[in-house]
Amino acid sequence: MDGIITHDLVVDPQSVDDFKGKVDPDWCPGCGDYGVLNCLRRACVDLGLKPHEILTISGIGCSSNFPGFFNSFGMHTLHGRALAVATGAKLANHELTVIVTGGDGDGFGIGGNHFTHTARRNVDLTYIVMDNQIYGLTTGQLSPTSIKGMKTKSTPFGSVEPTYNPITSAIMNGATFVARGFSGDVKHLSMLMQMAIRHKGFSLVQVYSPCPTFNHDNDFKFFKTRVKKLEDADHDTSDWKTACEKAMEWGDTIYTGLFFQNKKAEALGDLEPILDKGGPLCNRPLGLSDKQVDGIIARMM
Amino acid sequence: MAKQFDFALAIGGAAGQGVATPGMILARIFSRRGLHLNAYNAYQSIVRGGHIFLTVRISNDKVYSHGDKLDMLICLNQDTMDRHLHLMEAGGRVAFNSDTVTPGKAADGVQICPIPVKELTGGSRNKVIQNTVALGVITFMLGLDFQVLDNALALQFSRKGQEVLDENVGVARAGYEYAKAHFQSFDESVPNGAKPLALWTGNQALAMGGAAAGVKFYSAYPMAPSTGVLHWMAQNARELDIMVRQCEDEIAVANMIIGAAHTGVRSMCATSGGGFALMTEAVGAAAMMEIPAVFINVQRAGPSTGVPTKTEQGDLWQVLGASQGDFERFIAAPWNALDAFNTIPEMFNLCDKHQCPGIVMSDLLISEGTFSFDADDLNMQPAIDRGEMITEGTANGDYMRYKDTESGISPRAIPGIEGYVHVVATDEHDQDGVLISDEYTNPHKRRRMVEKRARKFAGVDKAMVAPSLEGPADAEVTLIGWGSTYGVIKEAIAQLKNEGITANHLQIKWIVPFHSQQVTEIVTAAKKTIIVENNYSGQFFRYMRSETGLKVDGHIRKYDGEPFMPHHIVDGVKEQMVGNTDHFVPHQEIMV
Numbered sequence: 001m002d003g004i005i006t007h008d009l010v011v012d013p014q015s016v017d018d019f020k021g022k023v024d025p026d027w028c029p030g031c032g033d034y035g036v037l038n039c040l041r042r043a044c045v046d047l048g049l050k051p052h053e054i055l056t057i058s059g060i061g062c063s064s065n066f067p068g069f070f071n072s073f074g075m076h077t078l079h080g081r082a083l084a085v086a087t088g089a090k091l092a093n094h095e096l097t098v099i100v101t102g103g104d105g106d107g108f109g110i111g112g113n114h115f116t117h118t119a120r121r122n123v124d125l126t127y128i129v130m131d132n133q134i135y136g137l138t139t140g141q142l143s144p145t146s147i148k149g150m151k152t153k154s155t156p157f158g159s160v161e162p163t164y165n166p167i168t169s170a171i172m173n174g175a176t177f178v179a180r181g182f183s184g185d186v187k188h189l190s191m192l193m194q195m196a197i198r199h200k201g202f203s204l205v206q207v208y209s210p211c212p213t214f215n216h217d218n219d220f221k222f223f224k225t226r227v228k229k230l231e232d233a234d235h236d237t238s239d240w241k242t243a244c245e246k247a248m249e250w251g252d253t254i255y256t257g258l259f260f261q262n263k264k265a266e267a268l269g270d271l272e273p274i275l276d277k278g279g280p281l282c283n284r285p286l287g288l289s290d291k292q293v294d295g296i297i298a299r300m301m
Numbered sequence: 302m303a304k305q306f307d308f309a310l311a312i313g314g315a316a317g318q319g320v321a322t323p324g325m326i327l328a329r330i331f332s333r334r335g336l337h338l339n340a341y342n343a344y345q346s347i348v349r350g351g352h353i354f355l356t357v358r359i360s361n362d363k364v365y366s367h368g369d370k371l372d373m374l375i376c377l378n379q380d381t382m383d384r385h386l387h388l389m390e391a392g393g394r395v396a397f398n399s400d401t402v403t404p405g406k407a408a409d410g411v412q413i414c415p416i417p418v419k420e421l422t423g424g425s426r427n428k429v430i431q432n433t434v435a436l437g438v439i440t441f442m443l444g445l446d447f448q449v450l451d452n453a454l455a456l457q458f459s460r461k462g463q464e465v466l467d468e469n470v471g472v473a474r475a476g477y478e479y480a481k482a483h484f485q486s487f488d489e490s491v492p493n494g495a496k497p498l499a500l501w502t503g504n505q506a507l508a509m510g511g512a513a514a515g516v517k518f519y520s521a522y523p524m525a526p527s528t529g530v531l532h533w534m535a536q537n538a539r540e541l542d543i544m545v546r547q548c549e550d551e552i553a554v555a556n557m558i559i560g561a562a563h564t565g566v567r568s569m570c571a572t573s574g575g576g577f578a579l580m581t582e583a584v585g586a587a588a589m590m591e592i593p594a595v596f597i598n599v600q601r602a603g604p605s606t607g608v609p610t611k612t613e614q615g616d617l618w619q620v621l622g623a624s625q626g627d628f629e630r631f632i633a634a635p636w637n638a639l640d641a642f643n644t645i646p647e648m649f650n651l652c653d654k655h656q657c658p659g660i661v662m663s664d665l666l667i668s669e670g671t672f673s674f675d676a677d678d679l680n681m682q683p684a685i686d687r688g689e690m691i692t693e694g695t696a697n698g699d700y701m702r703y704k705d706t707e708s709g710i711s712p713r714a715i716p717g718i719e720g721y722v723h724v725v726a727t728d729e730h731d732q733d734g735v736l737i738s739d740e741y742t743n744p745h746k747r748r749r750m751v752e753k754r755a756r757k758f759a760g761v762d763k764a765m766v767a768p769s770l771e772g773p774a775d776a777e778v779t780l781i782g783w784g785s786t787y788g789v790i791k792e793a794i795a796q797l798k799n800e801g802i803t804a805n806h807l808q809i810k811w812i813v814p815f816h817s818q819q820v821t822e823i824v825t826a827a828k829k830t831i832i833v834e835n836n837y838s839g840q841f842f843r844y845m846r847s848e849t850g851l852k853v854d855g856h857i858r859k860y861d862g863e864p865f866m867p868h869h870i871v872d873g874v875k876e877q878m879v880g881n882t883d884h885f886v887p888h889q890e891i892m893v
């Protein structure tokens with residue numbers, strides 16, 4: 001092991017620790033993202049997944065450093081672009097389990113257009129957003145999910161902008177699995193992640209993952225007393241209207257759990273005739289057959 | 302070799318009057334006869350109205366541009382007559398619907414051919430029927446048998462049912478017979494070429510080049526003049542197993558092909574300057590993650606939205622500056638449709654081998670022009686070299702994606718193979734993919750990784766054909782161009798020869814790597830040098846100067862949106878040979 005490398009990658013993980021990446025996270029002490037990382041490791045162990053079967057894709061941000069700390073193939077791409085990269089990767093090799101990890105700024109701010117359309121296309125991806133309601137890596141500016149009135153470095157007198165709601169947006173955009181977890185409730189979050197990975201189609205897991213360094217309004221304590229599981233609230237996950245209503249609640253009760261699932265909608269890959277047979281595109285031979293060549297030329301004559 | 306037949310016909314009308322259909326029917330007739338064809342369509346970004354002007358030039362010899370002169374003008378509306386009658390010279394023919402168009406004053410010797418469309422069509426209410434009548438007239442004027450048109454119409458209209466076909470054949474014949482009775486056909490009939498030729502646009506050539514290269518993932522966001530690539534890909538996707546995605550924006554397009562390419566699929570996208578601007582961050586990402594992918598920028602007149610339907614070579618600096626930082630990527634500007642076709646597989650092999658992005662620069666002139674080609678000239682199954690790629694097997698865990706090798710090229714394992722687990726990153730990373738910033742940055746590692754990537758390009762200019770001089774070495778003047786101006790410069794040089802000026806030709810295709818040494822040798826040995834560019838500021842001249850320190854003697858630049866015609870360059874060279882100027886901007890005579 002060289003320099004800062006803390007772990008050799010385990011080929012056949014049996015435990016949560018075996019899903020550790022080459023290096024340990026460099027997040028601040030107390031960062032909510034640690035919990036999210038542990039949950040995904042747990043979920044992958046429980047699902048019996050192997051590191052080489054998983055491709056973890058992120059953008060840029062504290063939370064987007066995730067793939068480096070996780071034992072799987074990974075792509076640490078551009079700020080906001082993870083979903084677009086992931087769509088290409090998943091369609092080109094649909095046998096991979098593609099998991100996208102990132103932050104609220106990355107996904108709902110700069111990447112908002114991709115969020116809308118990846119949900120609409122129902123690409124078979126699991127999208128885990130570590131929502132700390134702040135821009136962490138850039139040292140504390142307003143995020144689309146920051147609460148109104150919040151004082152940040154870019155809103156020193158308090159933000160006047162309304163807050164973006166990822167859950168209702170995802171549902172309206174056509175996402176077929178929409179859940180919310182809390183980084184402080186590891187068991188529940190890990191279960192949601194497992195369900196999301198198993199779901200065929202676009203699944204969002206928005207995770208309240210507090211940033212103790214830059215967001216002092218919405219910290220662990222804030223969520224601890226407010227989160228309430230939908231499972232305990234007699235919620236019908238096939239009903240998008242009540243799902244939206246419950247997602248809009250932001251006060252003494254903040255719901256976590258599965259808001260909405262559409263089990264019938266087909267994922268994009270399943271709707272693409274060229275993926276019906278022949279296996280992943282990346283394994284298919286390159287170049288044209290004689291028959292294909294003849295067809296092309298005949299049409300040009 | 303038979304006597305040279307060189308004929309150009311233009312059809313003008315408003316958008317919505319159906320200029321394209323008769324144009325395509327004629328183009329197909331000509332190419333099937335084995336004639337070489339070069340067609341340029343001048344149009345605007347509107348669906349109805351405006352002015353469309355399609356020039357179709359044919360010859361039994363190769364044609365490299367849409368030429369200088371018009372032999373026949375078809376006016377579908379008054380506007381066309383008013384705009385272009387003055388272009389017609391003695392021996393030319395001007396045909397028009399005499400019910401709706403009044404002829405202007407023509408030069409002596411121009412034959413005016415009024416066609417009473419209403420009378421010939423029995424008052425048909427079909428608004429585009431005049432186009433078919435015109436086809437009949439043209440067929441007669443060109444000395445072709447009516448049967449030739451009959452066959453072509455059958456092909457065009459058979460899908461629309463017998464009734465439509467019958468109507469079209471009927472009025473075409475009426476037009477043919479009317480012309481026979483009233484007009485004089487051209488002295489020379491359209492000859493037959495050696496063998497039937499096919500037709501394509503440059504965009505189709507680019508798309509077919511992608512298919513031949515083994516592209517399995519293509520994404521795009523529509524933008525003229527690049528959209529033809531998307532249309533071809535979409536049309537052929539199912540048959541060729543190509544995943545085609547229309548994305549939410551060009552940012553998604555570029556990032557999606559990178560995701561697909563990372564899994565080992567050859568991936569490509571095309572756009573125009575505005576879309577390419579949105580893609581640029583991803584170009585650098587591909588370079589940093591060392592993922593091969595091909596980006597096509599089909600230039601149009603800028604800046605900004607610019608003139609969407611007009612041509613320009615104005616994006617060179619944009620492409621050179623695409624994405625922040627210092628990184629390795631290929632940039633090529635093919636010379637014509639066939640070259641564009643061949644460039645794509647070549648570019649993919651280079652990008653795969655060197656694990657980096659490649660950018661192909663086309664422009665409206667190549668991409669939307671229609672050209673004949675000999676199907677036997679196409680290599681649809683070119684050699685495919687994927688470079689050092691690991692697609693199977695197992696490793697024992699010490700795999701390093703960015704291993705610092707002598708060549709700088711690190712064997713690339715695709716995701717999914719056991720034991721090769723790694724993370725690629727747009728942040729600077731060490732050999733094993735671990736971010737350098739994860740250890741408070743390490744200047745020595747940073748330097749090593751910059752040098753590793755740079756080493757991939759050491760001596761890379763030997764991987765492609767270096768530029769060379771066409772024409773006599775001791776010519777009085779050397780014309781220098783890049784990309785799509787190849788054909789028009791070549792034809793200008795032939796004309797100059799007839800006027801007693803010997804010129805030779807240096808055309809550049811590879812922008813990066815730039816063959817500085819070869820270019821320097823050629824340019825310093827030249828008696829007089831003139832650079833021809835389809836832009837205002839001499840982007841290529843300034844780039845060449847920055848790479849070689851070379852100056853040139855003169856410039857010919859055009860930036861009105863329309864492509865050069867050969868005589869524009871001839872005029873510019875003549876002016877400069879007598880010392881009238883060293884910077885010539887030709888006047889565009891055809892107002893479109």
Ligand SMILES: Cc1ncc(C[n+]2csc(CCOP(=O)(O)OP(=O)(O)O)c2C)c(N)n1
Binds near residue numbers: 061104106107137143
């Ligand atoms: C195109 C671009 N713009 C801006 C940045 C700077 N930047 C890096 S991370 C970030 C925001 C991070 O916030 P978020 O996505 O919520 O992640 P967090 O750090 O809070 O986990 C910004 C603005 C960038 N890297 N790229």
Ligand code: SF4
Binds near residue numbers: 028033063210213
């Ligand atoms: S700044 Fe905030 S989000 Fe970033 S690592 Fe620290 S606590 Fe976590």
